[in-house]
Amino acid sequence: MTTTTGSAAPERKIFGHPRGLLTLFGTEMWERFSFYGLRAILFFFLTAGAASGGLGLPKATATAVVGVYGALVYLVALPGGWIADRILGARRAVLAGGVIIMAGHISMAVPVTGAATIWLGLGLIVTGTGLLKPNIAGMVGRLYPPDDNARRDAGFSFFYLGINLGAFIAPYVVGELAKGDRWHLGFGAAAVGMALGLTQYVLGGRHLRGAGTAPGHRLTPAERRRLLLVAGTAVPAAALAMALWAASGTLTVDRFTVALTVLILIVPVAYFAYILLGAHGLTTGERSRMKAYIWLFAAAAIFWMIYDLAPTVLNDFAATSTDLTVFGHRITAAATQSINPLLIMLLVPVFAVLWVRLGDRVGAAHKFSFGLFMNGASFALMALVASMAQAGKVSVWWLALVYLVQVFGELALSPVGLSVTVELAPRAFQSQMLGVWYLSFAVGDAVGGQTARLLTYLSRPAYFLTLAAIAVAASLVLLVFARRLRVLMGEIRPPAPAVTGSG
Template sequence: MAGDVGSRVQERTIFGHPRGIVTLFLTEMWERFSFYGLRAILYFFLIATAAGGGLGLPKPTATAVVGVYGALVYLLALPGGWIADRILGARRAVLTGGVIIMLGHICMALPIRGAALIWLGLGLIVVGTGLLKPNISTMVGQLYPEGENARRDAGFSIFYLGINLGAFAAPYVVSNLAKDGRWHLGFGAAAVGMAIGLTQYILGSRHLRGVGETPGHRLTPKERRHFGLIALTGLLAATLAVVVWAATGTLTVDRFTVALTVLTIVVPVGYFAYILLGSHNLTADERLKMKAYIWLFVAAAIFWMIYDLAPTVLNEFAAEKTDLRIFGHPITAATTQSFNPLLIMIFVPVFAVLWVRLGDRVGAAQKFAFGLFMIGVSFVVMAIAAALAQSGRISVWWLFLVYLIQVFGELSLSPVGLSVTVELAPHAFRSQMLGVWYLSFAVGDAIGGQTARLLRYVSEPVYFLTLAAIAIAAAAVLIGFSHRLRVLMGER
């Protein structure tokens, strides 16, 4: 009894939370520092000429690469969660993922000319993030005993702060290091950030109290052989397909991004078909809820299609069309990527209070519709800014306004999406549905990366207005069907 009391006292020594929350907070903060640091400069590196130390890709191709890169990070969260649950356990999955991420950044940081190490590095970062991202969130939840929902929610709020602190600091630090073609120094800073995160994760693991040490549903030896054979066959088949494609002389970076975009769309379509067309002992009510959820999934994909153009289209607009000064202080174009996490940290508590006060009067579909409307309005503002920029550089505060409007949309859709995913998940798929939610990010990122091809045929104002019209039209459809969706979802 005395031992229990002692451990309980120790557990509450950090503002009433398990000490392990600090370990996971710092790990996620540094991992996000490395991720957003790379993302802030990746597009500029891809379009920079060989003389400028870059890869010299056409702008539409570079936008597609960044989009597919983001999509694959979210796509691999599904197998990453499965590997932890069946083979490694969450703790080893996070460590393994962090090491792979760091190796990826190191590959990109090596001052060796050519694209091979760059593609290898990006591939390693995608695989590592797929292992780390879903499983570190799982460990946060497991730190808290069952029934302590309020403390758990507060713990996730602290964890969310770590994400945004890393995302806020990274663009400024990394982009300033990478100025004047010093790309590999910027990539190296991302590697150092991940190394710091890993070091404190290893040192702080003793505070995790056994969380994530063992897989939740470890595979039997027979199952390991079975799934190992499937994985090996799939890997060999994919490798063979790429080799054959390359042998035909038609494989290009551009076409490869299109193929990956198609694959990203096919995965959720197949997954929803698998859920709805199979029996899985789903009740009639669960099937209705899943049909409603597909509407929300598509809406979320449209939202992310526009929202995640920040590191490409909006980043280039900052570089080419804005006066990059804040209160007279010069900044890099990539520093504008810090606007979003700063605004999120400011407005998260405001929206948390707002949703509590609104209660059941506003349903998930209506919140999603508002999010879509806001992302549409943000691109109407971008169209105005682009039209003004045809006469010369405009104030960077136009972009600040765009990100402010987008954050209002994100806070109306993203947290609500997580909540409604858990709420509508069929019992047989409850542990997998959060991975399905992240597929909406993947689809949106992949398609959004392809939309820049439109800029070959239309002006920037028309491009922004086209995407705005898609989002606002989707918002109108959701509002029109919101009553029906509330019925399907069982909302009052």
């Protein structure tokens, strides 16, 4: 319903939705263009030799770097949401995040010798994405009245289309621009994409109707003083620790990625301990549901550990072992990263109908189990394809088939994960649990980035088969305990105890 105040003109709608949705759609599409464009070529840049303008890192190290980079993007969504809620407001947080992201891409686009501007750029992109990504989605929800659930759900579906549209276009465009070792031109294209997103956001700001203009729960003066004290202590301490590590001569890119991976693993463990062991007044049912959620969280982390090897291990396979001819046209290896979002856009409606028809007969644990199994099946197929590639390059359509199997898994797990996170969240943590869900991405990406070190000891087929076995084993464990998890989640009642006579 459109509301007006005084003589204000009624709000114009786009296909029945607020015009602000188009603003946020365009902003997110171009932000995802910049993110996935960079991701499609980053591994190749990191492994390219100095003569080719790259950093010359070993493939295992480059995979670890891309892994922790992706992990940190999801990890900082937690503080990014908090900053918007307590300090900036979502609207200013998105703007600031976009500007910082663009600055990061510009830093990487500057064609100077050395790695300093590259690490600075990646750090800025991580920081900016943490401010933008969780808050722009929240603004979509605020465009609709609280009771307009149907239109809100449809609006989020349209918004999700923007994410995948940007992810589909970017690898092809940026990959083509970066051909011939023109890495910085590719990085520059990502900066232009983010600039277009910011322009769309600023020009369309009047259509946001006040969404996210003020913090939801602004810091009190006492809280602000405590924040400044903690930040004023923690930041110099971290800088000093890094300086001492560098001065010791033992700081390397490899060791730094391992340290970050360990830190990322600690965060969800500490957070779940805080939820379950702290004095938050959790009911017995809430405590039970959180115990079930930890199982699903672990399953999701294993899923992303494999799924998010696409821009590294699978991208490398595309470059070295695949005939990249599609309908007579030669594509770049980076362009294969467009296959996944294309398949998602095509199959989302199919799975949406499927879940409605299945109803409550299939619980979240069953869907997670299926998602993990399909992920394992995709890498079992990759093991076969890698074996075939030992005799010569294989068709790129084999890689497309692998991505198709993975997308079946993603559509069974990812949207369901968001839904079940909201469903199982304790009342005291409802506004934080989506950030906890994104921690599963962070854990999976960080650990997945470290798995490439196994390629030092294993052949490609054995490597793929090992990860496939982990996913399938996790899938079977979930399947075996699915009924127990449904009881913990409150989806079904526990079996009644048997009644015996007294004789």
